[in-house]
Amino acid sequence: MQRRDLLGSVALAGLAGCARRAAKLAPQAAPIRAQSDRIFRVTVCLRPFRAAGPRLDVERVGDQTVVHNYGHGGSGWSLSWGSGLLAAEKAMATGEREVAVLGCGALGLTAAIQLQRAGAKVTIYAKERPPEVRSARATGSWTPDSRIALTNAVAPGFPALWEKMCRTSFHTYESYLGLAGTPVEWLDRYQLSDVAPAEAQANRRQADTLGFAHYQDRIADITPKSEDLVRHPFPVKYARRSSSLTFNIASYSRQLLNDFFVEGGRLERREFHTPSELRTLPQKVIVNCTGYGAKALWKDDSIVPVRGQIAWLIPQPEAHYALGYRNVNVISRRDGIVVQDGGKGEMEGYNDDNETPDRPAAEALVQGVAELFGRLRA
Ligand SMILES: Cc1cc2nc3c(=O)[nH]c(=O)nc-3n(C[C@H](O)[C@H](O)[C@H](O)COP(=O)(O)OP(=O)(O)OC[C@H]3O[C@@H](n4cnc5c(N)ncnc54)[C@H](O)[C@@H]3O)c2cc1C
Known part of the structure; x- marks a missing residue:
C-alpha cells in the first residue's frame, strides 16, 4: 500500500x-x-428502539386493518425497503387497493412506494414530512443491525426475518446509486x-x-x-x-417524495391522537409507520x-x-x-x-x- x-x-x-x-x-x-x-x-x-425488534404485526381496529411498521431503532433507513415490502405484502393480502400510510419518515415513504409498486393507490397522512421528520436527522449509513433488538428478547424467527429485510433493502439501494443529486453512494x-x-x-x-x-x-x-x-x-x-454505503438524506428524501408523487401518491398533513381517530379515514387498510410517535399514539411503552x-x-x-x-x-x-x-x-x-x-x-x-x-x- x-x-x-x-x-x-x-x-x-x-x-x-x-x-x-x-x-x-x-x-x-x-x-x-x-x-x-x-x-x-x-x-x-430519538431512535425508536424495541427490545423485541420492530413491530410488524397486523391488528384489527374496528372495521379497519392496521399493519404495523415501526420501532426500527438505529436501523430504520437501512431496513426500510425490506420492512416496507413486508408491510405492503400484508396490506395487499387484504384485497383492498386503496391504502393509507401513517407517517412520512424513512419507513412511511418506502412502505408507500412498495405499496404503489404492488399496485395500490396510496395516501400518506403525517404530522411532519421531510425535512421535519426525525428520519431527516439520521447519520445516513448502512447500519442494518444498529440498536435493532436485544438478542434475548427477539422471537426465534426474527434473525431470519431481519436478514430478509436487510437483503431486500440492500438490493433496492443499488438502484439509487449513480443518480443525479447522489442520493446514495459508497x-x-x-x-x-x-x-x-x-x-x-x-x-x-x-x-x-x-x-x-x-x-x-x-x-x-x-x-x-x-x-x-x-x-x-x-x-x-x-x-x-x-x-x-451512505445515504445523503437531503437529496434521497426528495427523491423518495418525487417517486411517490410521480406514481400518483397523495400526502395530507394530519395528526392523530388516538387509534380511534383512524375511523375518519376513507381507507380500510392502514400501514402504521409513526416511528417514535407510536409510543404516544399507540401507547407502546415498549419503545425506548x-x-x-x-x-x-x-x-x-x-x-x-x-x-x-x-x-x-x-x-x-x-x-x-x-x-x-x-x-x-x-x-x-x-x-x-x-x-x-x-x-x-x-x-x-x-x-x-x-x-x-x-x-x-x-
Ligand atoms: C442520531 C441518529 C442517527 C441514525 N442513523 C441511522 C443510520 O445511519 N442508518 C439507519 O439505518 N438508521 C439510522 N437511524 C435510525 C433511523 O433514523 C430511524 O430508525 C428512522 O428514522 C425511523 O424512521 P420512521 O419513519 O419510523 O420514523 P420518523 O422519521 O420519526 O417518522 C415518523 C412519521 O410519523 C409521523 N407521525 C408520528 N406520530 C404521528 C401522529 N400521532 N399523527 C400523525 N403523524 C405522526 C411523523 O410526523 C413522521 O412523518 C438513526 C437515528 C438517530 C437518532
Whole structure:
C-alpha cells in the first residue's frame, strides 16, 4: 500500500501548505476543517428502539386493518425497503387497493412506494414530512443491525426475518446509486485506533450491558471486507479501511417524495391522537409507520428512546470519506459533514428522550476531530 494512496498523504500535503503537491493528489481526500465556526447546525433525533425488534404485526381496529411498521431503532433507513415490502405484502393480502400510510419518515415513504409498486393507490397522512421528520436527522449509513433488538428478547424467527429485510433493502439501494443529486453512494471509511482492533471491539462489547443483537455474520456475502492498513499516515497505531454505503438524506428524501408523487401518491398533513381517530379515514387498510410517535399514539411503552446528536459541519466535497476515532464518528456527506459521539457504543443515548441540542457538547466533539488533524500536522 503506497502512502500516497491514502487519505492522510493528502491531509499532510494540504496541512503543510504544499499547494503544488496537494493539487496533484486525489482531491477527494482533503482534511476535515473541524472548526466550531463551521458548525452550521446541531440536531437531535430519538431512535425508536424495541427490545423485541420492530413491530410488524397486523391488528384489527374496528372495521379497519392496521399493519404495523415501526420501532426500527438505529436501523430504520437501512431496513426500510425490506420492512416496507413486508408491510405492503400484508396490506395487499387484504384485497383492498386503496391504502393509507401513517407517517412520512424513512419507513412511511418506502412502505408507500412498495405499496404503489404492488399496485395500490396510496395516501400518506403525517404530522411532519421531510425535512421535519426525525428520519431527516439520521447519520445516513448502512447500519442494518444498529440498536435493532436485544438478542434475548427477539422471537426465534426474527434473525431470519431481519436478514430478509436487510437483503431486500440492500438490493433496492443499488438502484439509487449513480443518480443525479447522489442520493446514495459508497464511501471509504477509516477506523482509527490506538489499541489493536480486536481489543477495541472487546472494549465496545464490554460497554454493552444490555446485549444488543448483531446479525452481520448473516450478510457477510454482501458486506465488503475491511482491511488493516500496514502503512498509513494517521497519528495512531492502527487503521482499518472499509467501504460504507451512505445515504445523503437531503437529496434521497426528495427523491423518495418525487417517486411517490410521480406514481400518483397523495400526502395530507394530519395528526392523530388516538387509534380511534383512524375511523375518519376513507381507507380500510392502514400501514402504521409513526416511528417514535407510536409510543404516544399507540401507547407502546415498549419503545425506548435512544438519543443521538449530530454536529453538522459545512460540506467539503474535497473530503470524501468517513472516519472513526475514539468516541467520534465523522461522515463527509454531500449535505453536511456528520460529527457524532459514539463513545458508549450502542448504549450511547439509551433511554434519553431529551431532544434539545447541546451546542457545547457538539463543539467539544468537533474539537476532538480538530486535535486528530492537528496531530497529523505535527
Ligand atoms: C442520531 C441518529 C442517527 C441514525 N442513523 C441511522 C443510520 O445511519 N442508518 C439507519 O439505518 N438508521 C439510522 N437511524 C435510525 C433511523 O433514523 C430511524 O430508525 C428512522 O428514522 C425511523 O424512521 P420512521 O419513519 O419510523 O420514523 P420518523 O422519521 O420519526 O417518522 C415518523 C412519521 O410519523 C409521523 N407521525 C408520528 N406520530 C404521528 C401522529 N400521532 N399523527 C400523525 N403523524 C405522526 C411523523 O410526523 C413522521 O412523518 C438513526 C437515528 C438517530 C437518532
